[in-house]
Amino acid sequence: MQAQSLQALQGALNIVPPGAVIAPGAEWQRRAVERYRRQQPDAAAALRAEIAARVGRLTGRGVDLSTVVVDEQQQAALVTIDGVQFHWDRTHLTVIRPCAHCGLGSFASPPIHDAGDLGYALSDWRPLHPDCQPFEPDDIH
Numbered sequence: 001m002q003a004q005s006l007q008a009l010q011g012a013l014n015i016v017p018p019g020a021v022i023a024p025g026a027e028w029q030r031r032a033v034e035r036y037r038r039q040q041p042d043a044a045a046a047l048r049a050e051i052a053a054r055v056g057r058l059t060g061r062g063v064d065l066s067t068v069v070v071d072e073q074q075q076a077a078l079v080t081i082d083g084v085q086f087h088w089d090r091t092h093l094t095v096i097r098p099c100a101h102c103g104l105g106s107f108a109s110p111p112i113h114d115a116g117d118l119g120y121a122l123s124d125w126r127p128l129h130p131d132c133q134p135f136e137p138d139d140i141h
């Protein structure tokens with residue numbers, strides 16, 4: 001984990017040749033970027049803790065923090081509990097499901113605040129691709 005973060009950091013820094021974006025003497029820009037980079041591991045840890053707490057409350061299941069996948073660019077976390085994918089974007093907890101018709105893709109449910117919302121996302125909510133709608137526009141005359 002430590003090594004991964006370091007590699008990501010080095011990779012991010014290597015994308016831009018020195019001086020390409022940050023003008024000489026613009027020390028405040030460099031400081032801001034460094035500050036941002038340093039915050040990244042904290043942000044990932046916070047996302048892990050946040051999704052684990054919310055999913056734990058909803059499901060009554062303990063969430064192993066090491067199973068939480070964090071997308072630092074998107075500021076989002078994903079964890080799978082008993083085959084159900086939960087997604088947390090710092091604002092909304094949602095369930096990710098494939099298209100109910102073709103079984104492909106991934107769709108985010110309406111925001112989940114309580115067990116009732118979760119029950120809806122797991123049962124009556126039927127995500128569909130535009131082309132997988134039961135009634136094609138062409139069928140309506």
Ligand SMILES: [Zn+2]
Binds near residue numbers: 100102103132
């Ligand atoms: Zn589909």
